[in-house]
Structures are given as C-alpha cells and as structure tokens.
Amino acid sequence: MVSYEGINNARPKTWATAADEWHALAKYSLDAAKDLREYGAKPLKDNWTDEVGATAAAEFAKLADQLEAAYDILLSVNMVADGMTTTIETAHSTMRAAVDLATQYGLEIGVDGTVTGPPPRSRTEAEEMGPYRAQVQDLVDQAVEQVTAADRLAAAEFAELAGQTGLTDPGKALNDLQTHASHVQMQMLANDIPVDEDPTTVRQWWNGLTDRQRKDMMLAQPVALANLDGIPADVRRELRGNGKYDRVKVVEYALANxxxxxxxxxxxxxxxxxxxxxxxxxxxxxxxxxxxxxxxxxxxxxxxxxxxxxxxxxxxxxxxxxxxxxxxxxxxxxxxxxxxxxxxxxxx
Structure with missing residues (x-):
C-alpha cells in the first residue's frame, strides 16, 4: 500500500513530464513508420520487382508495422502515466482538504496518516471530537486508497506493455493494448471518486478539488458523480442537462449496450x-x-x-x-x- 507520507512526497509534475515524453516518442515512431513505407517499402516494390527486391520491401514493411505498433504501445504508456498524474494531483487536493479540516478542528495528521488531537478533558468533549476526527481520517484514507489502487493498476499495465515491445501487428496494438490502457486510465479516474463514503466526506472531497479537477471529473465520470450523494445538486443538474433528454442516461445506455x-x-x-x-x-x-x-x-x-x-x-x-x-x-x-x-x- 502507498503511504500517506509517500503521497505527500509524490511529484505529479514528474509524471506529467514523463507522459509528455512518451507522447513525443510515439509521434516519432509513427513518423518513422510512414517514412519507411513511403521511402523504403513503396519504392522497392515499384522499382525492384525480383525476389531480392520483394524480400527487402517486405522487411521494410515489417519494420514499419513494428514502429506503428510501437506508436500505439507508447500512447498506451502515455495514457497510464497521465492517469497517475491525475490521481496524484487529485490525492494532493484531497489531502489539502483534510489538513484544512484538521486545522479547523484543532487536530493533527501524523506522517503515517493517523489523525490525532489534544487529550479530551471530558467524555462529552471526546464524543464531540469523534465525528470530526472521523471526517478528517476519511479524507486521508480516501487519498491513500485512490493512489494505492492507481499504483497497482499502473504497475500491472506497464509490465504488460513492456512485454509487447516486439509486437509487429498494429491492429493488435491499437485494438487490444491501447484499448485496454484507456480502460485502465478511466478506472484510475473512477477510483478517485469516494463512492463508498458518507455524503459529508463526498462533499468535502469535492470542495477540495480545483476547478479544473472538477471539470475533468465531470467529463470523465458523469454517471458516478450524478448518482453520488454529497455532490452538489447544481453539479448533478448540470451533468444531466436541462434539454430534451438526460445526458447521464445517454452515457449509461452507451456503457450498458x-x-x-x-x-x-x-x-x-x-x-x-x-x-x-x-x-x-x-x-x-x-x-x-x-x-x-x-x-x-x-x-x-x-x-x-x-x-x-x-x-x-x-x-x-x-x-x-x-x-x-x-x-x-x-x-x-x-x-x-x-x-x-x-x-x-x-x-x-
């Protein structure tokens, strides 16, 4: 499990930079595949028609296929790295909300993520502080759980993609590997949402997000948010729209059918x-x-x-x-x- 301290020390900008670099490599790979076909395989096929020329053209075509497959594999890596970036950024926002709440209640969050406070002076005071401590702890636990889940998903996906570097079938790279990676990225975003928490924790989590993070969540996970108690009513109305049909139900239908x-x-x-x-x-x-x-x-x-x-x-x-x-x-x-x-x- 990823630790609270580990999340605090995580650097989402480093993940974002890595994602951008993988995206750039993917573009280089696709450009190289196009060049091999245009300036290698095609001229050989058109101008060197004996067995030797055909063999050479086939080798160029095979290399081009491998580079095109690499393009989709590298884009898959980019997607997963993007997912980790978003997850860590969201977790940092959640932890800031937890720290702000702890400060408001006179509580402290230890390096291990445990929420503590001054010894209660009476049983009544202890009972009053209990719910506050639970609210802060719920936010801390949410941040730890979402990064831990994303870390496991990313590790498994990176291992799978690393084993496919010799793939020469662009169709498989696109339809299987990149499709699966996109699902992993979406699952990371889904794991960032506190679906099993009480409405108070959900509201505090939502309020702790930045405007951009809220917009990204609304674009990526409209169904989960629209059906989640604790999300502001105006946000849920916006997700569903006020036109001639319910936007969320369109997405639900598409996902189910x-x-x-x-x-x-x-x-x-x-x-x-x-x-x-x-x-x-x-x-x-x-x-x-x-x-x-x-x-x-x-x-x-x-x-x-x-x-x-x-x-x-x-x-x-x-x-x-x-x-x-x-x-x-x-x-x-x-x-x-x-x-x-x-x-x-x-x-x-």
Missing amino acids: WDKGDPTDFGNNCTNFVSNALLHAGMKEKTSIWGTSDDDSWMIGNRTGVDGVDKRLAYSDSWAAAENNQNFMLEHGGSEVPRSDVKPGDII
Whole structure:
C-alpha cells in the first residue's frame, strides 16, 4: 500500500513530464513508420520487382508495422502515466482538504496518516471530537486508497506493455493494448471518486478539488458523480442537462449496450444506436399521421422483426441515417458546439 507520507512526497509534475515524453516518442515512431513505407517499402516494390527486391520491401514493411505498433504501445504508456498524474494531483487536493479540516478542528495528521488531537478533558468533549476526527481520517484514507489502487493498476499495465515491445501487428496494438490502457486510465479516474463514503466526506472531497479537477471529473465520470450523494445538486443538474433528454442516461445506455445488438440491425448501426440512446434518455419521438415516411418525423413505427422490411418501413429516415439525423436535430432545437465545449451525452 502507498503511504500517506509517500503521497505527500509524490511529484505529479514528474509524471506529467514523463507522459509528455512518451507522447513525443510515439509521434516519432509513427513518423518513422510512414517514412519507411513511403521511402523504403513503396519504392522497392515499384522499382525492384525480383525476389531480392520483394524480400527487402517486405522487411521494410515489417519494420514499419513494428514502429506503428510501437506508436500505439507508447500512447498506451502515455495514457497510464497521465492517469497517475491525475490521481496524484487529485490525492494532493484531497489531502489539502483534510489538513484544512484538521486545522479547523484543532487536530493533527501524523506522517503515517493517523489523525490525532489534544487529550479530551471530558467524555462529552471526546464524543464531540469523534465525528470530526472521523471526517478528517476519511479524507486521508480516501487519498491513500485512490493512489494505492492507481499504483497497482499502473504497475500491472506497464509490465504488460513492456512485454509487447516486439509486437509487429498494429491492429493488435491499437485494438487490444491501447484499448485496454484507456480502460485502465478511466478506472484510475473512477477510483478517485469516494463512492463508498458518507455524503459529508463526498462533499468535502469535492470542495477540495480545483476547478479544473472538477471539470475533468465531470467529463470523465458523469454517471458516478450524478448518482453520488454529497455532490452538489447544481453539479448533478448540470451533468444531466436541462434539454430534451438526460445526458447521464445517454452515457449509461452507451456503457450498458455498446456491445449488444439492437432490435433492428442496420449494418452500419451508429445512428440507430444514438437514436436508441436518446429515446432511453427521455427524448420524445416526433410522430406524424404519415408515419415514418414523413421527412419531419423521428420515430419508430410498427416493426415486423424482419430487418430487410423494418429498415425500409419501420423507422423514419432521421432515426438511422446520420445526415438526416443531424439535420433533424439542428432543425428542432439542437445546436452545434465547438469541440472544446463537448460534454458527455452530446452527439458527435
């Protein structure tokens, strides 16, 4: 387990620098892969067509694949290092909140993270100080637990990635390794949230975060925050939005159904999935006496259970066609926002 003193001495800026350096290395690796293909494999294939030339071109292509795989592996390392940076920064904020609270109550936090205070002069005074000491201790324990969990996740992921340095399959590096690393990073952020604590501890934890940390948490973990007692009511309302659907429910639907089939499979199913998520999140269908043939409807009609029939007749064009869906939303109260303003629950 990571110690309280160890967290105090941790340097998140060092982790941030390392993350940036891994990101830079990843870019160099991808550039090198492109150069090998453009100036090595391609000219050989085009101009040296005998067996020797083909062998040389294949070697260049293999090296390019290895460098492209390295790009995704290095980005995976960057993600995990970024996750550690965020976790340590969040833990430092939590510990500052604990120290401020301890000072307010006349308590002290030892180097081992134990909360102590002056000997109580009476049983009544001891009973009064008990809850205060518990509040401070809960914050200290939260900081220690979140860094300990992140440290274990990072160590395991770094070990896994270190064993993949000879990988020559860019698809596996992207789809398996980088995907897993992104999940590890998200799990680190999830572990920073005191989901099993009482509302008072949650509120003190939230108040101890910086504005940037709160924004990052709202972007990364909207479902956990929106359902957590102790998070301010205005924050939870902001997460859910005040439009025609509940943003948090869109995210919940996506997390629960991303790998499941829909009642009707459109093949390229992205817009159908989005529409089902919006319906689940409370958006009302716009129906018409003309049914799904009306260009100004967003609805499901009568399904037969036969995909070939239902794709043509049971859904409005705005339901499962991306451009039609976009146009419908923009014509009925939706608006485009810059990438910097995108929030969980938006449609991209």
